[in-house]
Amino acid sequence: GNSVTQMEGPVTLSEEAFLTINCTYTATGYPSLFWYVQYPGEGLQLLLKATKADDKGSNKGFEATYRKETTSFHLEKGSVQVSDSAVYFCALRGSGNTGKLIFGQGTTLQVKP
Amino acid sequence: GAVVSQHPSRVICKSGTSVKIECRSLDFQATTMFWYRQFPKQSLMLMATSNEGSKATYEQGVEKDKFLINHASLTLSTLTVTSAHPEDSSFYICSASSGLGGRPNIQYFGAGTRLSVL
Numbered sequence: 410g411n412s413v414t415q416m417e418g419p420v421t422l423s424e425e426a427f428l429t430i431n432c433t434y435t436a437t438g439y440p441s442l443f444w445y446v447q448y449p450g451e452g453l454q455l456l457l458k459a460t461k462a463d464d465k466g467s468n469k470g471f472e473a474t475y476r477k478e479t480t481s482f483h484l485e486k487g488s489v490q491v492s493d494s495a496v497y498f499c500a501l502r503g504s505g506n507t508g509k510l511i512f513g514q515g516t517t518l519q520v521k522p
Numbered sequence: 523g524a525v526v527s528q529h530p531s532r533v534i535c536k537s538g539t540s541v542k543i544e545c546r547s548l549d550f551q552a553t554t555m556f557w558y559r560q561f562p563k564q565s566l567m568l569m570a571t572s573n574e575g576s577k578a579t580y581e582q583g584v585e586k587d588k589f590l591i592n593h594a595s596l597t598l599s600t601l602t603v604t605s606a607h608p609e610d611s612s613f614y615i616c617s618a619s620s621g622l623g624g625r626p627n628i629q630y631f632g633a634g635t636r637l638s639v640l
Contacts, residue, residue: 455629510629
C-alpha cells in the first residue's frame with residue numbers, strides 16, 4: 410500500500426541555517442505530494458504541494474520538488490527563522506483521488522536564535 | 523484561505539461518558555470531511571471519511587460503533603466518542619475538502635481537540 414517516510418527529528422538549527430527535511434514515498438500510479446506544517450497548538454496548514462513529476466512546490470521560502478525517479482519530495486529552505494519552528498508533515502494522496510491523505514510521522518524543527 | 527473550526531479544543535471527561543466533537547467549514551461547502559487521530563509524537567492516522575448525507579467510511583481497525591460520525595450538512599460533521607475510556611485519550615483532528623467553491627481536493631484542517639478520559 411501507499412506509505413510516506415520522513416527523517417526522524419527533532420531537527421535543531423540556528424537561525425539562517427539551511428534546512429532539508431527528507432521525505433520518500435511508496436505509491437502506485439501518480440500520487441500528489443504535500444507538505445503540511447503544524448505550529449504549536451494549531452491545526453495543520455498546507456505549506457506546498459506538487460501534483461506531477463518534476464513539479465516544484467514553493468511557499469514562504471520553502472521548496473520541494475517531486476522526484477519520481479527517487480520517489481522523494483524533500484523539503485528545503487535556504488535560511489530558516491525562529492518562527493519556522495513547528496512540526497512538518499509530508500503526505501501523499503493516491504492517484505485514485507478518493508481524497509485520502511497518507512501522512513509521514515512528522516519532523517519537529519526547532520530553530521534557535 | 524479556507525477556515526475549518528473545530529470545537530471544543532480540549533475536553534476532559536469521566537470514563538464511560540460520551541463526548542461530541544464538532545467540525546465546521548466556515549466559508550466553503552465541505553463535500554467530504556475526514557477525521558484523524560494523532561498520538562503523541564506520531565503521525566495522523568485516518569479514522570474515517572464522511573460525505574455529506576451518506577454513511578461514513580471507516581478505516582480498518584476503527585470501531586464504527588465507538589466513533590460515531592455524522593455529516594448532516596455541507597458545513598458540519600460531528601464525531602462522537604461513545605462510552606469513552608482512558609485509551610481513547612488522544613488528539614482528534616478533522617479536515618474538510620471541497621470540490622466546489624474552495625480549492626478542489628485540498629484538505630483544510632481544524633485546530634484539533636485534545637480528549638482526556640479520566
